[in-house]
Amino acid sequence: MHVPDGFIDAPVSVAAGVAATAAVAVSLRGARRELDERTAPLAGLVAAFIFAVQMLNFPVAAGTSGHLLGGALAAILVGPYTGVLCVSVVLLMQGILFADGGLTALGVNILNMAVVTVLVSYAVFRVLLRLLPSGRRSVTVAAFAGALLSVPGAAVMFTLLYALGGTTDVPIGKVFTAMVGVHVLIGLGEALITAATVGAVIAVRPDLVHGARGLAAPLKLRIGGQLVDAPAAAPVPAAARSTRKLWLTGLVTALVLAGFVSFYASSSPDGLEKVAADKGIDAKTKEHAAADSPLADYSVKDVDDARLSGGLAGVIGVGATVAVGSGIFWAVRRRRAQDLTASSTAAPSAS
Amino acid sequence: MPSLEVSGVAYAYPDGHQALFGVDLTVGRGERVALLGPNGAGKTTLVLHLNGILGGGVGSVTVAGLPVEKRNLAEIRRRVGIVFQDPDDQLFMPTVREDVAFGPAAAGLRGAELEQRVREALEQVGMAGFADRPPHHLSFGQRRRVAVATVLAMRPEILVLDEPSSNLDPASRRELADILRALDVTVLMVTHDLPYALELCPRSVILSEGVIAADGRTRDLLCDEELMGAYRLELPFGFDPRSVAAA
Amino acid sequence: MGAGHAHKLYRHGHSPVHELPPHCKIAATAAFVIVVVSTPREAMWAFGLYAVLIAAVAAAARIPAGFLLRRLLIEVPFVLFAVLMPFVSQGERVDVLGMSLSVSGLWGAWNVLAKGTLGVAASVLLASTTELRALLLGLQRLKLPPLLVQIASFMIRYGDVITDELRRMSIARRSRGFEARGIQHWGVLAKTAGALFIRSYERGERVYLAMVSRGYAGSMPVIDDVTATRAQWAYSAVLPVTALAVCLMGWTL
Secondary structure (H helix, E strand, O other): OOOOOOOEOHHHHHHHHHHHHHHHHHHHHHHHHHHHHHHHHHHHHHHHHHHHHOOOEEEEEOOEEEEOOOHHHHHHHHOHHHHHHHHHHHHHHHHHHHOOOOOOOHHHHHHHHHHHHHHHHHHHHHHHHHHOOOOHHHHHHHHHHHHHHHHHHHHHHHHHHHHHHEOOOOOHHHHHHHHHHHHHHHHHHHHHHHHHHHHHHHHHOHHHHHOOOOOOOOOEEEEOOEEEEOOOOOOOOOOOEEOHHHHHHHHHHHHHHHHHHHHHHHHOOOHHHHHHHHOOHHHHHHHHHHOOOOOOOOOOOOHHHHHHHHHHHHHHHHHHHHHHHHHHHHHHHHHHHHOOOOOOOEEOOOO | OOOEEEEEEEEEOOOOOEEEEEEEEEEOOOOEEEEEOOOOOOHHHHHHHHOOOOOOOEEEEEEOOEEOOHHHHHHHHHHEEEEOOOHHHHOOOOOHHHHHHHHHHHOOOOHHHHHHHHHHHHHHOOOHHHOOOOHHHOOHHHHHHHHHHHHHOOOOOEEEEEOOOOOOOHHHHHHHHHHHHHOOOEEEEEOOOHHHHHHHOOEEEEEEOOEEEEEEEHHHHHHOHHHHHHOOOOOOOOOOHHHOOOO | OOOOOOOOOOOOOOOHHHHOOHHHHHHHHHHHHHHHHHOOOOOHHHHHHHHHHHHHHHHHOOOOHHHHHHHHHHHHHHHHHHHHHHHHOOOOEEEEOOEEEEHHHHHHHHHHHHHHHHHHHHHHHHHHHOOHHHHHHHHHHOOOOHHHHHHHHHHHHHHHHHHHHHHHHHHHHHHOOOOOOOHHHHHHHHHHHHHHHHHHHHHHHHHHHHHHHOOOOOOOOOOOOOOOOHHHHHHHHHHHHHHHHHHHHHHHO
16 A cells, blocks of 8 residues: 555645654654653564564465555554554655655655554554453454454545545545455454454563553562561552543544545535446445445545645645644643543553 | 672562562672573573662662662663673664764763774774674674673673573684683673583572572582582583683 | 665665765655656656656666666556556546547556656665665754654664564474465464564563663664765755756646
8 A cells, every 4th residue: 555656646745744744743752651761672673573564474365465554553562652653664664765655655655554554443442442341352352343444444544635636537436445445355354463463462461462460469588498578669650641642542533534524525515426426336335335434525526626726725624633633632731731630540551 | 899789689570470589699899700590590680680770679789889779870880781692682773883882872972982982892802893884794603792892882890791602603602701701890690501601700609599599619519419400500411510620 | 674784775886876965865855756746747758857867867876777677666556556547537538449548547647657656766766875874864864853763773773683583483384384375374374473573572672671771861872973065965956956947847838
């Protein structure tokens, strides 16, 4: 899914770049909270891991094979911020070193494959963990669902960016059906491998996945072969993280998506429905698939139209989203400062 | 003043597993001491206490009179140079030169002084010609020597080596021994390689089940068959500690 | 993935292009690609001129054409996509060799092919004339956040180590008669990935210990830096500025 140069027009590429930069900047701060000063070595090693794992081809059927994207896996194993960082670094290096994915499309690629996969999978993962009874099986199930949705999520984002700034006029319905259809299948593979991988890690180092920290037993001294209780030592400070961060992340995702979609849906309301009416079976399946997706009211424009309006609108859209997003951030932070004591419902850290 | 003084150190990991049960150990300045013991005896845990990476249990560690405490950590980590078992863990920078410079640079050294430090350390381990190579292009033995240089560049009070002879071919093993013998620092060497301990360290201590179980001349310990058997220590086939000249 | 000094794409040399400071080259490449992407697709001659510019840089860097062309293969998946476009696009159609093709689809295919290929070629030139270490220094110089540079640097340092571990695990699997043939073997591959993650993470923890043991307190000391003279910047700017002139002509003509 590495998008090359020229596939998405310049204004939307720039807008995606701005959005990706913002996401990476937020992740840099977040990762420091997740890993503190261990950020550089641990995130670097996890990035190397993702890079290696993308080479691990798994046979699908009849001689074809797929490979992991790794966004969901990274998010679940090391947390969302570090996950975004790791996948972004992998994409940056692939772009510069291997010319895999265009330099101007770097923002698009990071947005699709790092930000969306991580946010979708992590949001689904955490929500399911809350709903399901606690236990290892639930973690695996939640990881499966998160990874399953993350790949079509990235495909939806791709379609969205394509609709805004695609340089060809392949009907958006066809792009949507093809992208999402194919990526649901890929997502299935991603989900199975991710869930099994998370399961394998849980079996050996549960603390790496899901903050299952053992209770500290009192220290003992061996004096003349006998174990004697040692005088109490200072307790190890437990890592604590507010659940609010999760909700904030979900909120911002929703805002980003909603911001994009509502802005364009209102500007020309004839799009998808028109294509749906024009096209045959394709459109039916697509309409079905899209019925309750964020794209349901999305619009399609002719190329020239898209080229002219898409660019400017893309920039304005991102600007608006950033403004709204930071407004929410600010408001929430203020509120958090006010009821600091109330927000101390610490969830176990995922890292 | 001794280089290293460990008294009554006990420690349990966050998962509840207790590894140290009250360790007492004193190492004088300029001594070379081997730390022996079976797998799981707590050797690595003890080593990580020496520069304050682990702590928070009971007991105390002092390095040349300076207690290992949070406010002293920067100086402690300059004084205690740990060479880890896997040189790939230790050599994390893109080139040998930058890796050797990392420690002194973190301590604030810059410019010509830093260059000088790096050159000296690399010369001490005979790797001066490799400064601009990436570490993973070196052989294992060369990497181990560069790892020693990264620590020497900090001019440590005490050099702590974790399994220095592991995975080395016989020639590299001997070269490293020559380098270590030529150094004028206190050495604490964690090892399973008993002939190496005998060759380099006049004194040995045995760590078992989280306490120091024996402390004495290396040759005496290695010749005490009962003691050796009790702590799962075995000499290589055909090796007789009585027949070689000890360090 | 290669090493500190060499990687797959890098070709050792001492051409004027090799000698340029890395951050100038990165900036020039990015600017060039942005200009190319902003060019209207109808100005076909402009893309021809861009190709000539790329060829000129390749000649100055003494990169053989064959080397450059082989590296372009990475684009193939999207070429396939582009080839499909004239068949699936809507609108006015023309008959070519008995096939009904969409006009706008043809334009779209041309657009993606031309811009994508030029983008890949520019990136390949950058990567083949710049050492990995220099690329990182260049990114650092271009004010990429230091933490990102460090993560990238660790990724490159340990990319080989981790990939080697993966390869050893695969050899160990195959030595015991295992060959991944289908979905029924995904479990084994996932266990491999899980084990690899644990090894990577634990190595990350050990590397952190080694760093802390040498006085690391959260920020990396800057040991190396790169600088560029005004002349070097000017020299690097030749490519994107020429391209910009072509692009402007493309818009006005």
